[in-house]
Amino acid sequence: MYQYTDFDRDFLAERNAQFRAQVERRIDGSLTEDEFKPLRLMNGVYLQLHAYMLRVAIPYGTLNSAQMRHLALLAEKWDKGYGHFTTRQNIQYNWPQLRDIPDMLDALAEVGLHAIQTSGNTIRNVTADHFAGAVGDEIADPRPVAELIRQWSTDHPEFQFLGRKFKIAVTGAEHDRAVTRAHDIGLRMVRRNGQPGYEVIVGGGLGRTPMIGKVIREFLSQEDLLPYLESVLAVYNQLGRRDNKYKARIKITVHENGIEKIRELVEAEFPARRARFSGIDQVLLAKFEAAFANPDFRTASTDVYDVAHGSDPVFRAWADTNLFAHKAPGYAIVSISLKAHGKTPGDATAEQMRVMADLAEQYGHDELRISHEQNVILPHVHKSDLPALHATLKKHGLATANIGLISDIIACPGMDYCALATARSIPIAQEIATRFDELKLEHDVGPLKIKISGCINACGHHHVGHIGILGLDRAGVENYQITLGGDGTEDTTIGERAGPGFSADEIVPAIERLVLGYLDLRESREETFLDAYRRLGAAPFKAALYPEARADAA
Amino acid sequence: MARPFTPKVVTANALLEGDVIYQTADDRWSRTLSEAEVLRDEALAKQRLDFAAQQAGEVVGAYLAEVKIGANGPEPTHFREEFRLTGPSNYFHGKQAETAS
Ligand code: HEM
Ligand code: SF4
Numbered sequence: 001m002y003q004y005t006d007f008d009r010d011f012l013a014e015r016n017a018q019f020r021a022q023v024e025r026r027i028d029g030s031l032t033e034d035e036f037k038p039l040r041l042m043n044g045v046y047l048q049l050h051a052y053m054l055r056v057a058i059p060y061g062t063l064n065s066a067q068m069r070h071l072a073l074l075a076e077k078w079d080k081g082y083g084h085f086t087t088r089q090n091i092q093y094n095w096p097q098l099r100d101i102p103d104m105l106d107a108l109a110e111v112g113l114h115a116i117q118t119s120g121n122t123i124r125n126v127t128a129d130h131f132a133g134a135v136g137d138e139i140a141d142p143r144p145v146a147e148l149i150r151q152w153s154t155d156h157p158e159f160q161f162l163g164r165k166f167k168i169a170v171t172g173a174e175h176d177r178a179v180t181r182a183h184d185i186g187l188r189m190v191r192r193n194g195q196p197g198y199e200v201i202v203g204g205g206l207g208r209t210p211m212i213g214k215v216i217r218e219f220l221s222q223e224d225l226l227p228y229l230e231s232v233l234a235v236y237n238q239l240g241r242r243d244n245k246y247k248a249r250i251k252i253t254v255h256e257n258g259i260e261k262i263r264e265l266v267e268a269e270f271p272a273r274r275a276r277f278s279g280i281d282q283v284l285l286a287k288f289e290a291a292f293a294n295p296d297f298r299t300a301s302t303d304v305y306d307v308a309h310g311s312d313p314v315f316r317a318w319a320d321t322n323l324f325a326h327k328a329p330g331y332a333i334v335s336i337s338l339k340a341h342g343k344t345p346g347d348a349t350a351e352q353m354r355v356m357a358d359l360a361e362q363y364g365h366d367e368l369r370i371s372h373e374q375n376v377i378l379p380h381v382h383k384s385d386l387p388a389l390h391a392t393l394k395k396h397g398l399a400t401a402n403i404g405l406i407s408d409i410i411a412c413p414g415m416d417y418c419a420l421a422t423a424r425s426i427p428i429a430q431e432i433a434t435r436f437d438e439l440k441l442e443h444d445v446g447p448l449k450i451k452i453s454g455c456i457n458a459c460g461h462h463h464v465g466h467i468g469i470l471g472l473d474r475a476g477v478e479n480y481q482i483t484l485g486g487d488g489t490e491d492t493t494i495g496e497r498a499g500p501g502f503s504a505d506e507i508v509p510a511i512e513r514l515v516l517g518y519l520d521l522r523e524s525r526e527e528t529f530l531d532a533y534r535r536l537g538a539a540p541f542k543a544a545l546y547p548e549a550r551a552d553a554a
Numbered sequence: 555m556a557r558p559f560t561p562k563v564v565t566a567n568a569l570l571e572g573d574v575i576y577q578t579a580d581d582r583w584s585r586t587l588s589e590a591e592v593l594r595d596e597a598l599a600k601q602r603l604d605f606a607a608q609q610a611g612e613v614v615g616a617y618l619a620e621v622k623i624g625a626n627g628p629e630p631t632h633f634r635e636e637f638r639l640t641g642p643s644n645y646f647h648g649k650q651a652e653t654a655s
Contacts, residue, residue: 027570029611047614049638050648051572080647095647098570344644415634416642424637426644476632 011155012109015116019043020102027099042122042160044115045101048417054093054101055118056108060128060146060170061089061370061377065357067111068368072353078104083353085338085346087372087410087461088167089127090118094417116154121162123153123233129171129178130371133294134379136327139189139196142172144288145225148281152226159233163240164248166233167205174490179372181213181492182206182464184250185232190219197221202232202262203254206458210494211251214259216266222285224270227277231269235262295365297328298382305383308390315390317443318401323386326379332386334364334378335371336393337400337408341437345411345429346374355396363389372461374410375403405442406450406515407433410461414454414471415478421454423471423478424504428452431508436515445515448529451486464488466530467511468495480507482514484541485533498542499549510545517544562599563590563628564606565638566616574638574649575613577606583613585649587639588627593618 019039026036040046044055056071063071071091075083078100079093086092096104108114118125126146133141149168153159159166171178172189180186186201198220204213220228232250239257241247247256254262308315324333336356339345348356356376360368363385369377381389393399402408409432412418414425429452436442451465455472462468468483479501486495502510515529521540522532533541543549564577575583576590584590593599599618606616619635621628630636641648 027611032610033614047567047572049634050574050641051567080645094642098572347644415637416644421634424643426642430644473634478633 008112009109012112012114015043015114016102016105016109019105023098023102038120041120042117043101043105044118045098046119046419048094048413048419049415049421050417051095052098052101053417054096054104054115055086056091056093056113056115057118057125058089058091058113058370059150060126060132060143061130061372062132062143063368063370064366065361065368067113068353068357068360070107070111070113072350072357074104074107075353076350077107082347082349084344084413085348085370085374085376087374087412087459088125089130089370089372090125091370092413094413119165121164121166123149123156123159123162123166123168126150126153127167127169127178127183127372129173129176130369130377131177131324131333131379132172132369133292134326134331134333135173135175136325137174138172138327139191140172141289141292142170142178142187142189143292144285145187145222146170147288147292148226148285149229151284152229152281158230158237162233162237163242164245164250166236166250168229176488176490176492177371179461179464179488179492180204181490182210182461182488183213185229186213187225192219195221198225200228200232203251203259204492205249205251206461206463207249208246208456208458209251209255210458210463211255212492212494213251214254216259216263223277223279223282224274226281227273228266228270230273231266232262234269234273235265239265294328295367295380297331297380300330300382300384302330302383305386308387312387314394314399314401315387318390318399319386321401321405321443322403328380330383332381332383334381334386334389335403336376336378336398337402338375338398339402339408339433340397340400341402341407342430342434343397344426345409348376352396352398355392355398359389359392372410373408375408402433402442404447404449406436406445406448407442408449409433410449410451410465412453412460414452414460418454418459420457421471422456422473423454423480425452425454425460425469425471428469428471428480428504428507432511435508435512439512441515441519444525445519446525446528448515449488450511461488462486463494464492465495466528466533467514469507469511472501474501478504480504482510482545484538485530487530496538498538498545500546513544513547514541517541559594559596559599560631561621561623561628562593562618563587563621564593564599564602564616565590565619565635566606566613569610569612569614572614577602577616581605585652587621587629590621590628592621592623592628 200217201213364378411429415421453460481501483495579591
């Protein structure tokens with residue numbers, strides 16, 4: 001795994017010392033809140049409803065066990081014993097005190113972690129496929145290039161005051177697990193004449209105006225990547241609107257000017273930018289590629305696994321749901337669900353973090369990943385170790401067999417924490433998961449993605465949920481709007497609004513009607529909710545959601 | 555016709571802890587809504603809010619929140635203020651835990 005250099009360490013130390021001084025000056029009254037706010041946001045510090053929040057970047061979602069143990073330490077020492085993993089491969093601490101935050105940042109720096117550019121109008125934490133380096137359908141591991149982008153974008157003087165936040169996602173695989181089409185820039189590795197390069201997608205985003213990104217360049221060679229990204233950002237920096245916060249994202253710039261014009265401007269900008277790159281970035285990239293090389297996979301018998309799979313139904317249910325095919329023979333990718341029924345999606349206690357760190361060290365070549373679906377991945381585990389691993393997970397409430405199922409819900413913090421929220425999202429997720437667990441239906445229902453946001457900003461990705469739920473404030477009462485048919489994969493689709501919203505009491509029964517309706521509508525067990533929706537259209541699903549309307553019409 | 559002014563309190567977050575706080579009639583900041591000064595006059599409310607905004611060394615983001623008067627004094631009228639007064643619903647953390655102990 002990539003190890004930070006002395007330069008990185010010095011940079012972090014200096015940056016943390018700077019922020020420590022800023023916090024002190026805020027506390028002693030020499031800085032006003034207006035002066036301090038942009039500074040704290042640059043360092044990942046938000047003020048939420050009940051307390052401050054610290055958002056720590058987990059670049060491209062990759063952690064080693066020492067880093068995970070440090071995340072546990074922060075949770076225990078300065079928070080309330082847990083952390084919240086988010087859809088952007090970050091971890092958020094919900095209860096830090098302002099005075100302690102500089103110490104938290106110093107502790108993070110000990111293991112090369114930080115909170116830089118996790119907020120503010122900068123290039124944010126670069127996200128990547130959480131199965132990177134472990135799946136078979138991959139042209140190359142996207143993390144070396146994600147690291148290159150991270151280093152290039154960190155403290156980049158030209159891009160510290162963009163019109164708005166800017167999010168980049170990279171995937172090296174055929175199957176898009178990084179939601180590249182809903183990012184400001186999405187990069188998909190492709191090959192042309194045997195040479196690897198990138199398809200560049202620009203102007204995707206969710207939020208109040210969801211848009212699917214458009215291809216601006218079908219093929220960009222590897223060495224042109226950084227100058228090309230700079231060109232896109234330079235064009236955005238100039239052309240992007242600064243008069244209206246809601247029109248400031250690059251998706252609006254692309255929408256208003258058209259992709260052709262943006263492409264022309266970017267291509268015009270490109271040669272001068274390209275000339276300024278000496279090739280050092282490619283030397284760095286080669287270094288990162290070496291650092292991210294796969295571990296030595298071992299060859300061993302999988303008999304232990306086969307026996308457990310044949311004889312232990314609990315293990316079998318978990319293995320069939322939470323494992324994904326690994327490219328190396330005898331290996332599996334393990335998804336550890338942070339979605340135990342009735343618990344808060346994405347939360348892990350300090351103890352659970354340590355258990356996962358230990359398991360990664362013992363069985364997983366010391367690697368962990370955070371997925372945008374708010375789960376933890378052990379990307380490289382030999383199958384013979386799975387029964388022991390599963391037994392440990394079970395002891396710590398981490399063996400829920402629900403990956404990709406109805407209770408594997410993405411939910412943003414909503415009005416339980418977030419100052420911008422218009423309604424709560426966490427309790428809705430908890431109730432849906434609990435209800436379907438009671439019904440014992442979720443394995444029968446099969447793959448189904450529910451995603452919940454507590455306001456129009458769409459941090460919970462509701463637009464791309466097969467079932468999306470958006471919490472709103474309707475005349476002082478929480479109200480939940482359903483969207484149907486969204487999809488965040490390579491076939492990115494924005495869900496369609498189903499109809500009038502539901503109150504907090506009505507939303508779970510509504511979801512239940514919808515899902516039971518699907519069970520009646522599907523052609524076979526193989527036809528997923530999304531497939532059935534695509535085949536039949538919205539009408540029969542709406543009829544299940546709004547039985548009164550059907551009765552009225554009859 | 556101007557809408558009648560509904561009762562308000564000045565609320566904010568404490569600078570150091572981020573905790574929800576309310577302004578009292580004797581110029582303190584209380585963690586408890588029932589101790590808050592209830593403002594029934596628009597001009598006075600604005601004046602008290604301005605006063606709060608000047609205390610940058612202690613508070614962040616002061617604003618006026620609507621209240622109704624119940625048995626124990628001011629109570630929230632909107633669910634957001636209700637949650638600020640209680641804490642999150644997924645864990646017994648925040649104000650609900652402090653007042654219980
Ligand atoms: C509680 C603190 C948070 C605040 C204040 C916040 C704020 C926002 C805002 C204002 C937007 C809309 C941006 C725009 O449309 O221009 C947004 C989008 C987004 N946020 Fe958050 N958010 C928070 C927490 C989270 C969490 C916990 C996650 C991950 C679970 C997250 C992930 C995202 C994503 C994926 C988007 C939509 C993608 C896009 O930028 O278009 N945010 N957030
Ligand atoms: S979607 Fe809204 S409520 Fe949820 S975290 Fe984002 S800003 Fe907060």
